[in-house]
Amino acid sequence: MSNSSPMMSLRNVGVYYRQHRGIFGAAFWALKDVSFDLHAGETLGIIGRNGAGKSTLMRLMAGIIRPNCGSLDNAGYSVSLLSLRLGFIPYLNGRENAVLSGMLMGMRRKAIQAELERIKDFSELGDFFERPINTYSSGMLARLGFSVAFQADPDILLVDEVLGVGDAEFNRKSTAAMESRIKANKTIVFVSHNGEMVRQLCDRAVWIENGETQIEGTPHQVLTEYHKMLRLDAKH
Amino acid sequence: MIKQYLDLILYKTYADLRAETERTYLGFLWWVFEPILFMGVFYVVFGILFDNGIQNFPQFLLIGLVTWQWMKSCFSHGEQTILNNHPLMQQIYLPKILFPIILVLTDSVKFVFIFTLLLIFLWTTAYPPTTTYLALPVLLFVQLLFIFAGTLFLAAIVPFLPDLRFVIENFLTAVFFMSGLFFKAADLVPEHLQFYFYLNPMATFIEDYRKVLMYQQWPDWNALLMISVFSVLGIIFSTWLLRRFEYVYPKITA
Numbered sequence: 197m198s199n200s201s202p203m204m205s206l207r208n209v210g211v212y213y214r215q216h217r218g219i220f221g222a223a224f225w226a227l228k229d230v231s232f233d234l235h236a237g238e239t240l241g242i243i244g245r246n247g248a249g250k251s252t253l254m255r256l257m258a259g260i261i262r263p264n265c266g267s268l269d270n271a272g273y274s275v276s277l278l279s280l281r282l283g284f285i286p287y288l289n290g291r292e293n294a295v296l297s298g299m300l301m302g303m304r305r306k307a308i309q310a311e312l313e314r315i316k317d318f319s320e321l322g323d324f325f326e327r328p329i330n331t332y333s334s335g336m337l338a339r340l341g342f343s344v345a346f347q348a349d350p351d352i353l354l355v356d357e358v359l360g361v362g363d364a365e366f367n368r369k370s371t372a373a374m375e376s377r378i379k380a381n382k383t384i385v386f387v388s389h390n391g392e393m394v395r396q397l398c399d400r401a402v403w404i405e406n407g408e409t410q411i412e413g414t415p416h417q418v419l420t421e422y423h424k425m426l427r428l429d430a431k432h
Numbered sequence: 433m434i435k436q437y438l439d440l441i442l443y444k445t446y447a448d449l450r451a452e453t454e455r456t457y458l459g460f461l462w463w464v465f466e467p468i469l470f471m472g473v474f475y476v477v478f479g480i481l482f483d484n485g486i487q488n489f490p491q492f493l494l495i496g497l498v499t500w501q502w503m504k505s506c507f508s509h510g511e512q513t514i515l516n517n518h519p520l521m522q523q524i525y526l527p528k529i530l531f532p533i534i535l536v537l538t539d540s541v542k543f544v545f546i547f548t549l550l551l552i553f554l555w556t557t558a559y560p561p562t563t564t565y566l567a568l569p570v571l572l573f574v575q576l577l578f579i580f581a582g583t584l585f586l587a588a589i590v591p592f593l594p595d596l597r598f599v600i601e602n603f604l605t606a607v608f609f610m611s612g613l614f615f616k617a618a619d620l621v622p623e624h625l626q627f628y629f630y631l632n633p634m635a636t637f638i639e640d641y642r643k644v645l646m647y648q649q650w651p652d653w654n655a656l657l658m659i660s661v662f663s664v665l666g667i668i669f670s671t672w673l674l675r676r677f678e679y680v681y682p683k684i685t686a
Binding site (some may be wrong): 213214215255258259260261262276277279282283285286287288292295296299300301302304305328 | 436440450520521683
């Protein structure tokens with residue numbers, strides 16, 4: 197797998213934000229020096245503590261922001277974040293929000309409309325699908341959010357933290373759906389601070405700390421180092 | 433790709449309008465009531481309390497207010513579109529120019545309702561359509577160009593300088609009183625200041641709408657041409673700005 201040329205490769209990438217409003221103020225480097233490759237069909241785990249720069253890295257890979265230094269090469273693949281409830285409007289019903297959200301994710305209107313019945317079934321909303329989403333319980337909203345977001349099928353899918361959502365039953369169902377996609381040789385980047393999830397799901401892992409790549413390798417290697425650091429840190 | 437974004441613009445415009453009608457009990461009736469209430473205030477003050485000596489003052493005033501509000505609502509809402517959509521642009525890449533375009537369309541749909549009512553009001557009072565109505569599409573189109581230029585520009589720069597919002601609001605209020613909504617420029621504005629008075633495109637628009645809708649006169653074509661040229665330049669410049677900062681807007685701490 198690692199012999200083929202990568203789908204995406206990052207070399208010494210850095211990204212800064214301005215600490216004050218707008219474009220002024222001192223630069224804060226959220227990412228300083230990140231390098232790794234992403235290969236077709238693999239599930240890559242990115243592990244790091246809160247504030248390590250994981251969210252910035254996701255936005256960077258999704259093409260939402262650009263690196264301030266270093267290089268990010270994407271050989272023309274579509275990349276997107278699994279965004280639950282993307283662009284949802286409270287006063288519109290489930291169907292309208294599904295269409296809107298799907299279009300924002302880059303799907304054609306006809307393509308989503310063809311999937312609407314499937315979205316309705318998967319979300320188990322029944323008649324509520326035709327009602328405004330501000331009448332939904334949080335569980336129902338989570339189910340609609342996942343069912344819609346799961347329709348997007350980019351070349352590279354970026355998943356942040358949680359696989360499953362909603363109440364216990366739907367959580368199992370959505371986790372199962374994600375896992376089957378992971379096993380289906382899709383290219384997925386999975387970001388977490390939970391080592392166990394990365395160990396279970398990923399083929400390879402990268403550990404990011406303070407905006408820098410610490411180590412890249414098998415989940416076992418990376419997690420061993422990561423946990424060593426966590427224990428050291430806890431002692432101090 | 434363009435086709436896809438066009439579909440998105442139209443659907444999002446529809447969705448935003450639907451959401452707005454669902455938000456209140458009276459729904460879309462507010463698109464009509466709100467401007468009527470707003471205009472009522474000005475009619476009471478400038479039509480009844482002050483004697484301005486203008487014939488058919490309600491029609492005179494309403495034409496000004498309706499066309500002013502179209503521009504004003506686009507500018508005021510437009511300057512906030514990028515910041516309001518900040519959560520969305522953190523999750524997915526979208527060309528930022530879509531947001532102000534959607535806003536202008538949303539507000540323009542509402543304007544179409546009000547403008548239609550205005551025309552019905554004019555026809556049923558003293559001003560039936562005449563041949564000068566042929567100039568109306570041109571007038572509306574040039575004002576739309578001007579609105580796009582202003583809205584795109586404000587949408588592009590206000591995220592960097594949010595304090596500008598207060599300056600802009602007060603500036604618009606000042607221009608509101610200097611656009612000839614309540615008076616005829618020929619009556620009130622001194623000769624040597626008329627040049628400056630007409631530097632404000634809204635002054636030209638309002639006067640031209642009155643010419644076309646009330647006085648059976650043709651609009652000031654030269655002025656409209658000038659405004660079109662500057663508006664197109666403004667649209668090009670603002671589009672360049674929005675593209676220049678395409679990947680910076682998502683990084684602004686809102």
